Amino acid sequence: xxxxxxxxxxxxxxxxxxxxxxxxxxxxxxxxxxxxxxxxxxxxxxxxxxxxxxxxxxxxxxxxxxxxxxxxxxxxxxxxxxxxxxxxxxxxxxxxxxxxxxxxxxxxxxxxxxxxxxxxxxxxxxxxxxxxxxxxxxxxxxxxxxxxxxxxxxxxxxxxxxxxxxxxxxxxxxxxxxxxxxxxxxxxxxxxxxxxxxxxxxxxxxxxxxxxxxxxxxxxxxxxxxxxxxxxxxxxxxxxxxxxxxxxxxxxxxxxxxxxxxxxxxxxxxxxxxxxxxxxxxxxxxxxxxxxxxxxxxxxxxxxxxxxxxxxxxxxxxxxxxxxxxxxxxxxxxxxxxxxxxxxxxxxxxxxxxxxxxxxxxxxxxxxx
Numbered sequence: 539x540x541x542x543x544x545x546x547x548x549x550x551x552x553x554x555x556x557x558x559x560x561x562x563x564x565x566x567x568x569x570x571x572x573x574x575x576x577x578x579x580x581x582x583x584x585x586x587x588x589x590x591x592x593x594x595x596x597x598x599x600x601x602x603x604x605x606x607x608x609x610x611x612x613x614x615x616x617x618x619x620x621x622x623x624x625x626x627x628x629x630x631x632x633x634x635x636x637x638x639x640x641x642x643x644x645x646x647x648x649x650x651x652x653x654x655x656x657x658x659x660x661x662x663x664x665x666x667x668x669x670x671x672x673x674x675x676x677x678x679x680x681x682x683x684x685x686x687x688x689x690x691x692x693x694x695x696x697x698x699x700x701x702x703x704x705x706x707x708x709x710x711x712x713x714x715x716x717x718x719x720x721x722x723x724x725x726x727x728x729x730x731x732x733x734x735x736x737x738x739x740x741x742x743x744x745x746x747x748x749x750x751x752x753x754x755x756x757x758x759x760x761x762x763x764x765x766x767x768x769x770x771x772x773x774x775x776x777x778x779x780x781x782x783x784x785x786x787x788x789x790x791x792x793x794x795x796x797x798x799x800x801x802x803x804x805x806x807x808x809x810x811x812x813x814x815x816x817x818x819x820x821x822x823x824x825x826x827x828x829x830x831x832x833x834x835x836x837x838x839x840x841x842x843x844x845x846x847x848x849x850x851x852x853x854x855x856x857x858x859x860x861x862x863x864x865x866x867x868x869x870x871x872x873x874x875x876x877x878x879x880x881x882x883x884x885x886x887x888x889x890x891x892x893x894x895x896x897x898x899x900x901x902x903x904x905x906x907x
Contacts, residue, residue, distance in 0.1 A: 575806040575864050582861040590799050593792045597645040604641035607765035614756040620853040622797045623753025624729040633758040639690040639730040647787045648687030655697035661704035665714040684708050694731040709751045726793045754874035803852035804862040808907035817844045819900045826903045837881035846875045865906045
């Protein structure tokens with residue numbers, strides 16, 4: 539299993555070190571084969587698997603026509619879309635966060651809204667408002683830009699706490715409240731939020747309750763030299779920015795079908811137990827607790843983290859042509875699922891310990907089934 543390019547080696551003081559053998563925990567014993575996690579009968583029909591693969595291929599082609607490299611980002615966006623979750627993208631400026639979000643939206647024949655977050659952005663600017671009609675003497679409801687299938691929130695940490703709380707209802711409840719009336723959001727609904735970690739002036743830290751609503755958090759890294767060379771080549775050829783409307787696209791019905799197939803992916807009880815052991819280990823317990831973990835982690839992953847690991851594992855398995863989840867599916871997206879669900883202590887932050895180091899230590903400690 540390939541590792542993200544931004545992985546850091548465990549530094550002194552970090553609780554544990556990354557495992558050298560992705561298929562083994564500390565037990566060192568023999569591991570079950572991938573086939574042993576499969577159901578006795580196929581949980582998804584071959585025709586449905588082929589349709590799912592075709593949907594994924596179409597979205598991938600559109601994404602790669604607009605974005606150079608960033609394979610981890612592509613996989614995270616596709617996985618979250620299939621799982622029906624939201625994604626938080628973090629990086630320095632200029633690493634194609636907005637381009638990637640618009641590329642994903644252009645691959646879907648649904649509605650797309652982009653909201654540029656600023657400190658003076660009000661909740662009504664996002665969810666909508668009621669307008670009084672002097673002619674009829676009645677109020678009419680005007681829905682805001684959040685009522686779209688794909689919503690891009692640029693620099694979400696620049697919006698005020700009141701605006702962030704309005705987004706919390708939309709992201710979790712899939713509805714908005716305008717003038718005492720409930721308005722359901724369209725299905726599918728996906729929020730792609732971006733934030734810049736280096737500009738602190740005029741920003742508001744996202745509360746933990748809202749961070750937990752994001753299924754995944756992806757941290758983008760700089761492109762490799764060959765990829766940056768291709769970016770320059772595309773720029774000189776005039777093809778760096780692709781058309782707003784993709785040549786090929788999938789329908790909303792295709793996305794709903796893909797999400798239904800994720801629901802049907804089989805999860806063996808041993809894999810569920812593995813997920814529970816991992817999450818409990820982040821809380822300082824588990825079958826083999828990591829020594830001194832509580833010195834670095836103030837709050838571990840919640841039950842929503844267990845649900846996210848399982849859901850992302852199901853989506854990852856489907857994207858790779860399987861109708862069952864293996865422990866490697868859980869490990870593959872571990873950084874994106876858990877990095878924003880661990881609250882580090884001040885000592886850990888002061889020592890420069892990264893969440894990825896702690897996640898590696900946890901997965902190293904928990905034996906694989």
